[in-house]
Amino acid sequence: MSREVILREVGLRDGLQSVSTFVDTTDKMEWIRREAAAGVSEIEVTSYVPPKLLPQFVDAEAVTTESLRIPGLTVASLVPNSRGAQRGIELGVHKINFVMSVSETHNMKNVRRSREESLADFRNMVELARAQPPAQRPVLCGGLATALGCSYEGRVPVKDVVHYAVALVEAGADELIIPDTVGYANPALVRQVFKAVLAEVGDVPVAAHFHDTRGTGLANLLAALDCSVRAFDASLGGLGGCPFAPGATGNIVMEDAAYMLESMGIDTGIDLLALLEVRSVLQRALPDVPLYGGLPRAGLPRGFVPARQALAA
């Protein structure tokens, strides 16, 4: 059954990259398997970065290969450059998430490249992907970090976001994602930026990635939803942050995001009670890392009806 909105788990990448404790491959796989079984249909399972930079992802190959065996799951991975994309293509990953920053300063600090160099390398990835037979060609998603604000440059001009969104699409991106990298977004800005981008990129799907740094994560999700965005990143327990963005802790909480959408009658395909139980994997693997979430504390409201059931009634 198709979902009206897709919530994508990014805690295994965006969450774990800010955690110094190595999470065992078996724990990662239990998280992935159980969350997929709870109905999460797309998971960013790892990052193809050099292990010396982020030792958390030393098991990227194993995690990818195992995840690809889970029926129905879209397996995605972050790549910092075309070398990472090459690894992904060899492993047969379904989706490659590439991120460049709209802010030149952030891009330099994050990947030590200018924006134009990042864009040129994305074109290399497109070439690599297109050299594959169609069945083995990964979906290429282009991300626009700091599109909603930059901890170095502050407000980022909307025209710059649109410029690089169009550039990524012209370079061959199948999808785009607009992240609130450092948790600066507000609903008015979200509407402004997403509307501007959506007006210029035609049919290319645009996803959103919000942090709950200043409490506005789900309000930003609602604002993007109002702009017809239909795919959102989130992480179980709100695990996450950005190592290059001080204080930017916390992706939006998967449990609360799924609850909000389901309670609005929007089908996510996620079984909320099964999802809540997956938290135990994180509690065991990362006992010292705080997990967030209102739904886990309060439980489902009396009389709650999942969207799919409400829609069928």
Place this chain on the structure above:
Amino acid sequence: MSREVILREVGLRDGLQSVSTFVDTTDKMEWIRREAAAGVSEIEVTSYVPPKLLPQFVDAEAVTTESLRIPGLTVASLVPNSRGAQRGIELGVHKINFVMSVSETHNMKNVRRSREESLADFRNMVELARAQPPAQRPVLCGGLATALGCSYEGRVPVKDVVHYAVALVEAGADELIIPDTVGYANPALVRQVFKAVLAEVGDVPVAAHFHDTRGTGLANLLAALDCSVRAFDASLGGLGGCPFAPGATGNIVMEDAAYMLESMGIDTGIDLLALLEVRSVLQRALPDVPLYGGLPRAGLPRGFVPARQALAA
């Protein structure tokens, strides 16, 4: 200068009623004075309930009288019945907040009365108020508890909410407030309920009171804002809950609500940095009570411009 949106502090009532530690009158007054100085223009300072029921409000008279000396502050108090309203009128309080539940079960459990009995008592309050000379007549705000869901009855029919909203207005309410008493609201329901009520009550202002029980508080605020609601309850540090609603901890966080609105370019009249400093009063008075909030943890974004300054530019 007029504000575009009014955020009303309810922590001294809705927050403290769920806290067993008695907060000294001097601490309450420091909280009120400093928050008013930070630009919060309306504060529900206490509740006129019998002290044997809620000892926290044994100092209701002193708090009201002292608060009324603060220039420019709208001083409100909750009243459970016309006896409480009489106390408020004698004290000269500016606004009387009366709440009845749309759910019959919740009203019986909360105030041991049927809804019709509550409504009849509200008519007594209107008579009491109208017997005052105009300059001493308090504003009467009618609240519709459980309008967005009830922990006993589950979903509450929208037509019942509209029915009692109209009944309160016909009885003489100057304002209405729709609270998410038990934290069940979602943005779709908020839009449905507020639109339905606003369509029937003419020019009577309708405020919103959300809890962040399941993480959706600010998204609900955004949804109500989209319906042209311009007054919202909140509490410093998200202090709050409902003693008759298990798990319903936490009003929306004043700091995050003010930040979200200000960052959207909507003037609240609140100085965010001054507001953040008021938390120290709560930390000292209630060292064991958790305070919530993203802004207090993360601080203002680089390049942040308050709405009033942005509007003037």
